[in-house]
Amino acid sequence: MKNSFTILSVEDLKNNRDLVRRILESQGYKVVDAENGLEGVSKAVEISPDLILMDINLPDIDGFSAVTKIRSYPQLASVPIVALTARNVSDDVERAIAIGCDGYLSKPFGVKDLIYEVSSRIGKPRKAQEDTKREKFLREQTTNLVTELQQKFSELTEVHEELNIMHERLQRLDQAKTDFIHIASHELRTPLTMLHVYTDMLRTNPKLTSDKNLSEMIDGLRKGVDRLSDIINDMISIGRVELSTLELVYSPLSIRGVIESVVRDLKKAIIERNLTIEIEIQMTLPSVVGDSSQLTQIFKRLIGNAIKYTPDYGKITVSAIPYHGDTKHLSSDDNAEFIQISVQDTGIGINREDQRLIFEKFYTAAEDTSRHSSGKTQFRAGGPGLGLTIAKGVVEAHGGSIWVESDGFDANQNPGSTFHVLLPCT
Template identity: 35%
Template sequence: MTNRIAILYIEDNRDNQTLVQRILEARGYALHVREDGPGGIALARESHPALILVDIGIPGMDGYETTTRLRSLPHLRATPIIALTADTRPGTRERALAAGCDGYITKPIDPRRLPEQIAEFLAGKRESLPENLEATMLREYNTKLVARLEQQVRELSARNAELQDLDRLKNNFLATLSHELRTPLTSILGYLELFERRTLGPLSEVQNQAIGVIARNARILSRILNNLLYLQEVRSSEVRRVPTMIHDLIRELVAEMQPLAHEAGVDLQVSIQPTALYLGDPIGISQALRALIDNAIRFTPMTGRVHVALTDEPSRVLVRVEDTGIGIPADAQEKIFLPFYQVDDTLARPYAGAGLGLAIVKHVVEAHGGQVTVRSAVNAGSTFTVVLPRL
C-alpha cells in the first residue's frame, strides 16, 4: 500500500464503493476495495491497513465471520474494524461488536460525517458492550457460527461422496471400454502380423506402406489400452514384493526398446551398476521404467540421446532416465504425473500419447514407498529420477 493512511473497504455494492472512495480519497486516505470476505482477508494478510470497513451483508462469508477471521490475524488485533451497513435491525450493532468490530456506522452514508467518524476511530475510539450483553451476544454468534460450519461440513461430505461415486463410475467405464476395445484390436493386430509376414500373400509397395501405417497406429492404440488397463489394476491392488534384480530388469527393457530408439533415430545408452536383491514388484517396476524410457525416446528428436543409469546404495536404488529432448515447461512439471494430462498441444502434440505413462510411474514408485522427480527445461532435455528405498 502507499504512504498515505491505508483503509481496506470490504463491500460488494459498486455504488457504495465509489461513494466511499471519493469521500475518503478526497481527504488523503488510500482506499483499497475488495468485494467479498475471502478477498478482503487475503489483502489484509499481505498488508497493514490502518483501518478496515466491513459491510455486514456481503454475500457468502458475511461481515460477522469476516470480522472474526480478520481479528484472528496477529497483526490486525489492534486494528480498528468498523461495520458499515444499512442493517439497522435490533441486535445488529451488538452482534457486530461481539464478532470483533470496534464500531458501527449506518447507511446511507453521510459524506460530511464519514471522514470525522473515520478520524475518531483512527484516534482510538472504540465502542463496547456491557459485559453481560457481550457474553450473551457471543453465545448467540458462536451458536450460529458452529451451525454454519456444521452445514459446510455436511455439504463437503456430500460433495466428496458424490466425487467418489463419479470416480468409481469413471474407472469402471474406462476398464469396460478398454476390455471391449482390446478384443477387436487383438484381431486387428493378429491379421496385421499375417500381412507383414506375407502369410496371406504378396503385397504391392503401396499396400505394404499402408499396412505399415495401420500397424504402427494400431500398436500405439494397443499401448494406450494396456496402460489404461494396468493403471486401473495397480490402483486397486497391493504391491507384491518378491526378490528382484533391478539391473536385470533394465537390461531387458533397454534391449527390448533398442529397435524403437533405432527407428526414432535416438541413441539409447545405459550405465548399470549391479544391484543387490531388491524386494519389490518386478512387473510394476518394469512397467514404470518402460514408461519412462518410452517417454524419453518419443519426446527426443532424431539424433538425440537417451541415457538410463542405475545406482545401488545401501538404503536405496536410484534410476535416472536422462534425455536431450524437447523438455517440459516449468508450470507443467507438477501436472505431468496426473492421469491423462497432456503438455500444451503446441509443444508436445507431435509426440502424442494418452498421458498415462507417467501416472503409472508415479503410482508404482509411490506404492513402493519411493519418489519420482523431474528436472527439465524447454529445449534442454529432461532427467527423471526414481528413488526406491530398501525396506
C-alpha cells in the same frame, strides 16, 4: 414483558452460544445468534434487537469494530450493548465503554451475572453521548473501514461459493471421464482381441504373405492393432491406479537386469533414431523390492519418452546409485534404504511450469499439443498423456517417488531432462 424482548448474541464458539441461549431463553427472552462480527452487524440491522451481547474475540473483525459499525446506524444508536470476553487486557473495559458498549462481562461469568446484566439494561435505551470532533472523525473512519471490510468479505464469499461450485463440477467431470475410460477400455478389448486373432491368421496364410504388397498391409494393420492395444492397456492401468487396485507381486530384483531388458526391447527404435544409450549401474548395487512386470513397464515408459523427445544422434544415460537423502516422507523406518534410478537425455527439455503437471492424467506439455502424429518412439510424437501418470502411481504403490529435473524447453539448444525414481531396496 420479558418474552417480548429480542437479544442478539454475537459469539463464534458454538458451546458458548448454546450456553447463553439456554440461560436467556429460560428467562423468556428470544435469542438470535450470529457467528462472527460481520454477521452480527448484518443481523443487528435486520432485526433491531432490544439488546446485543458482543464477544470481543471474533474470527473476522473484533467486537470493538463491530460495535463501532452498529453505532453508526441511527436505529441502533440507543440499543444497549454488553461486551463479553475472555481477554485479560487492562484497558478493555474503558475501550468497550468508549466505543459504545453499556456493560462488560469477563468470561467465565456466572449465570446470575449474565441474567442481572441483561435484565438491568434491556428495555432501557442508552443515553446518547456527545462526541468530541476528534472522536467523531475517528468513529467515522472506523465505520468506513468496517464498511469496506464488509464489502470485501461479501465479494470473497461470492468468489468462494463460485470456486466451490466449479470444484464440484470439475470433480464430477473427472469422475465421468474416469468412468468412461473404464467402460470404454473394457468394451474395446473384445473386438480388439478379434482383430489380433484375425491378423495373426492373415499373417500365417501363404497366399497372402507371398504377395509383398498384401504382406506390408497386414504388417501395418498389426502395428495399428498393437498400438491400440497399448492405449487400451494404459486406460485400464490408469483406472487401477486411481482405484488403488494394482496387483503387485513383490520379489528382489536387479535394477541393472530390468534396465537391460528394457533396452533390448527398445533396441530397434534406438538404432532407427541413431541414438546412443549408456547404462551406468554397478553390478554390486543392492536389489530393489518390487513387481518385475510393473517396474519393467515404468522404465520402458521413461526410456521410451527419452527416445521420443531426444533428437536423432542424441544420447540417453540410465544410472542408479544408493540414495542418501531425506526419505521421511516415504518411510517411517529410519533404517530404510532406497535406490535412485535416473534416466537422463539430451532432448528438448521440459518447461519448468510443466514439470509438476506432466504427472497429471491427460496432461500434455503445451509445445506438443499441436502435434498430431502418434507413436511411442517417433521424435516428439503425441500420445494420450497417461504414461507418466501410470508411472507415478506404480512407483508410489511400491513406496517410492518420481520427479523430473530440466532447465526448460528449447528445441534448438536441447537442455535435456532427467527423470528420477526412488525405490526401496533389500
